Amino acid sequence: MWARAVKLGLRSWVGWRRGFTSKADPQRSGRVTAEVIEHLERLALVDFGSQEAVARLEKAIAFADRLRAVDTDGVEPMESVLEDRCLYLRSDNVVEGNCAEELLQNAHRVVEEYFVAPPGNISLPKQDEQEPFSHI
Amino acid sequence: MLKGYVPPYNATVVQKLLDKGAVLMGKTNLDEFAMGSGSTDGVFGPVKNPWSYSKQYREKRKQKAHGENEDSNWLITGGSSGGSAAAVAAFTCFAALGSDTGGSTRNPAAHCGVVGFKPSYGLVSRHGLIPLVNSMDVPGILTRCVDDAAIVLGMLAGHDPKDSTTIQDPVKPFTLPTFADVNKLCIGIPKEYLAPELSSEVRSFWSKAANLFESEGAKVIEVSLPHTSYSIVCYHVLCTSEVASNMARFDGLEYGHRCDINVSTEAMYAATRREGFNDVVRGRILSGNFFLLKENYENYFIKAQKVRRLIANDFVNVFNSGVDVLLTPTTLSEAVPYLEFIKEDNRTRSAQDDIFTQAVNMAGLPAVSVPVALSNQGLPIGLQFIGRAFCDQQLLKIAKWFEKQVQFPVIQLQELMDDCSSDFEIEKLSSVSLKQ
Numbered sequence: 043m044w045a046r047a048v049k050l051g052l053r054s055w056v057g058w059r060r061g062f063t064s065k066a067d068p069q070r071s072g073r074v075t076a077e078v079i080e081h082l083e084r085l086a087l088v089d090f091g092s093q094e095a096v097a098r099l100e101k102a103i104a105f106a107d108r109l110r111a112v113d114t115d116g117v118e119p120m121e122s123v124l125e126d127r128c129l130y131l132r133s134d135n136v137v138e139g140n141c142a143e144e145l146l147q148n149a150h151r152v153v154e155e156y157f158v159a160p161p162g163n164i165s166l167p168k169q170d171e172q173e174p175f176s177h178i
Numbered sequence: 179m180l181k182g183y184v185p186p187y188n189a190t191v192v193q194k195l196l197d198k199g200a201v202l203m204g205k206t207n208l209d210e211f212a213m214g215s216g217s218t219d220g221v222f223g224p225v226k227n228p229w230s231y232s233k234q235y236r237e238k239r240k241q242k243a244h245g246e247n248e249d250s251n252w253l254i255t256g257g258s259s260g261g262s263a264a265a266v267a268a269f270t271c272f273a274a275l276g277s278d279t280g281g282s283t284r285n286p287a288a289h290c291g292v293v294g295f296k297p298s299y300g301l302v303s304r305h306g307l308i309p310l311v312n313s314m315d316v317p318g319i320l321t322r323c324v325d326d327a328a329i330v331l332g333m334l335a336g337h338d339p340k341d342s343t344t345i346q347d348p349v350k351p352f353t354l355p356t357f358a359d360v361n362k363l364c365i366g367i368p369k370e371y372l373a374p375e376l377s378s379e380v381r382s383f384w385s386k387a388a389n390l391f392e393s394e395g396a397k398v399i400e401v402s403l404p405h406t407s408y409s410i411v412c413y414h415v416l417c418t419s420e421v422a423s424n425m426a427r428f429d430g431l432e433y434g435h436r437c438d439i440n441v442s443t444e445a446m447y448a449a450t451r452r453e454g455f456n457d458v459v460r461g462r463i464l465s466g467n468f469f470l471l472k473e474n475y476e477n478y479f480i481k482a483q484k485v486r487r488l489i490a491n492d493f494v495n496v497f498n499s500g501v502d503v504l505l506t507p508t509t510l511s512e513a514v515p516y517l518e519f520i521k522e523d524n525r526t527r528s529a530q531d532d533i534f535t536q537a538v539n540m541a542g543l544p545a546v547s548v549p550v551a552l553s554n555q556g557l558p559i560g561l562q563f564i565g566r567a568f569c570d571q572q573l574l575k576i577a578k579w580f581e582k583q584v585q586f587p588v589i590q591l592q593e594l595m596d597d598c599s600s601d602f603e604i605e606k607l608s609s610v611s612l613k614q
Contacts, residue, residue: 078468086422086467087429087448088460095461102418102465102525108411109481112488119483120490122313122343123542123567124300130342144186148433157431164442 074100084166179428179454181221181435189306190338191275191317198333203271206261209524211425212277212310213458215285215531216519217260221456225260227253227290227513228268233590234556253513253557256289256531258282259318263290266320267589273330276318279310280413280528281508281535283318284547288508288560291549291589293577295319295327298568299542300345302331303338311420312343314539324548324578328354331570345568352571357579361395366501370406371534377511379553384507387550387561390583391505401501403492408485409537410529415469415482421459422466428454458524490541497566503576504564506534508547512557534562544570546577549586558586 074096083089090096142155151158188196196202209219218224229235230252255264259276263286266274276283278296287294295318302317309315317334321327332351338344367388372381392398430436430450437449455463469478496504509531519527538545544567547560563580565573 074468081471082464082467083448086463087444088451088455088463089448090464091452091457091460095457095464098461098523098525099465099468102414102461103468105529106411106415106469106478106482109408109415109478109485112405112408112481112485114481114484114488117484117487119480120487121483123490123540124343124345127300127345130337130339130344130346132339132342141186145432148183148186149431150436159431160440160443160446162443164444166442166444166448 073103087166179434179451181454183434185306187306189317190303190340191334192306194333195275195330203265206259206265206274208261208276209258209282209458210456211308211421211459212258212279212282213421213462213528214257214524215281215528216254216516216524217257217286218254218516218520219456219458219524220261224516225255225257225264226516227255227260228264228591229253229289229291229513229557229589231591232556233592234552234587236556238554238556251515251517254289254516254519256286256509256513258286259320260286260290262320263287263292263294266290266292266322268591269589272321273326274320276320277307277310277315278318278539279315279536280417280532280539283320284508284535284545284560284562285531287320287547288549288562289513289558291558291560291586293321293324293327293549293581294508294547294560295321295331295574296538296545297331297335297570298544299539300343301336301349301544301568301570302334303336303341303344305338305340309420309424311417311539312424313420314416314542316539324546324574324581325354327546328352328571328574328578331574335570347568354571354575354578357575360391360579363391363396363503363576364501365391365396365398366401366496366504367398368403368406368496368504368506369400370403371506373510373533375510375530376507380507380509380511380559383550383559384505384561387505387580387584390580399501401496401499401504403489403496403537405485405488405492406537409489409540410533412482412485412489413532413536413540414525414529415478416486418462418466419469419479419482420466421462422464422470425451425455425459425463430454461525486540489537493537493541493543493564502566503573506562506564508534508560508562510534512553512555512559538564541567543567544573546573548577548581548584550584552587 079090146152149157207220207222207225209217210221259282262274262276265271267290283296284294297316299316304315307315307317319327319330336349337346388398428434429447435450435454437453439446439449468474543564545562545564547562549558549560551559553559563573563577
């Protein structure tokens with residue numbers, strides 16, 4: 043019943059989402075649910091944009107699943123090939139800098155010596171509140 | 179995403195070259211953010227392989243003349259540093275820099291008939307190299323001969339205080355001596371690299387190369403790298419995860435492209451990144467974020483790190499058993515036409531084409547692709563040598579000896595032949611290069 047309610051909710055979305063959620067794609071493993079998609083888009087701040095992108099993610103996950111066949115009992119994860127060496131640390135002295143003007147030149151919106159950003163305490167609207175994007 | 183960006187500083191490798199008097203000819207094209215194995219997904223369009231226009235290739239195609247438009251079936255350069263390889267192959271410059279995270283320097287080097295060298299991880303500074311996978315990236319060197327690569331390496335190698343992952347051991351510039359002790363060498367041929375998709379021509383050149391070493395007295399043995407078949411999967415997980423993190427810095431606020439939305443920071447970031455990144459990059463970011471989700475972290479990311487250790491250990495075991503250098507193919511076949519390459523998507527192609535090159539990045543070892551001969555279609559084929567960690571000089575010595583034995587032909591481009599009065603002049607241009 044909950045699933046049906048969610049499905050009805052999904053159907054009311056505008057744009058491309060309606061296209062893919064109502065079709066049952068036989069290849070989909072079901073791992074990439076609508077919630078996962080929304081969660082990923084929120085975390086990455088990058089959108090899928092189309093059904094093909096979701097299908098590609100599914101394929102990528104299936105590909106990565108092949109790792110399960112490897113026996114890694116007792117193996118430590120490797121972060122870097124140089125793990126046996128000490129990282130070099132510089133001494134904490136300022137030796138260069140003072141190029142604020144050069145750095146500010148690359149930014150689009152600048153006021154005096156500040157980078158200008160839109161207000162930060164507004165979270166991205168949830169999917170059913172969003173306007174449909176136009177595709178590039 | 180970096181449209182209009184003018185870097186306020188030079189990368190260490192660039193600065194080092196400029197300090198030694200190099201003349202910067204320009205910047206070359208590549209796959210967007212070095213993601214791809216064909217140099218077809220860049221913002222400036224795909225890169226064409228200069229060999230598509232060579233006399234050697236054109237003559238072979240005339241034999242199968244079909245009356246098709248000569249320019250429509252041009253070949254890819256391989257990737258992702260295809261522009262750099264094409265620039266060197268077309269005699270535009272003496273040397274070019276690329277990046278190598280999964281084979282991005284060696285792959286186009288093999289397709290364009292130039293030397294593509296990947297230094298040991300930690301030998302050359304990554305300061306200024308836009309990071310893709312911090313634990314595997316290195317700047318790559320593309321040149322027309324191994325001597326040139328050694329000269330460039332001599333200038334670039336060494337500790338950089340701005341990159342704490344560079345090793346602190348002192349490095350001296352060197353000239354490559356002529357290698358005389360081939361009969362003391364032990365060459366390893368990894369049996370798992372005999373992939374079913376390997377073209378018969380590449381396989382036969384690989385075989386001939388092994389026989390060449392054997393005939394000179396070297397010991398050539400078959401070795402095993404058991405986890406080879408998992409390396410591409412492991413790379414896929416680690417790469418996308420690190421990419422998800424590294425691409426987070428591109429938000430439009432301090433540099434690069436910025437969209438017009440001003441409702442909120444998050445909305446601005448999301449729209450900027452949608453506009454600024456192409457499908458390939460976005461796909462990798464999203465995959466990476468998936469593998470890094472709390473519920474997936476252990477099963478995917480940590481698992482891939484463990485598999486990475488197994489792969490690196492495979493190499494350590496082989497080198498500990500007395501092998502000096504490994505000899506493998508670089509690519510599955512010669513360069514393919516663009517129209518054929520784009521039939522599959524970027525991820526599939528990368529998974530297919532990186533198969534011989536990316537395990538080396540996992541282990542941080544030095545490797546070099548040396549052009550061997552022309553295929554039946556008149557296109558270059560390269561073979562790869564993999565050396566022990568930080569034994570880059572020895573690796574290049576062996577590669578130089580091999581290069582001298584195979585005498586890879588110079589590309590015959592019409593413009594070049596018009597400028598130079600004789601074949602001898604062209605030869606001189608290619609091999610003398612940096613030496614006066």
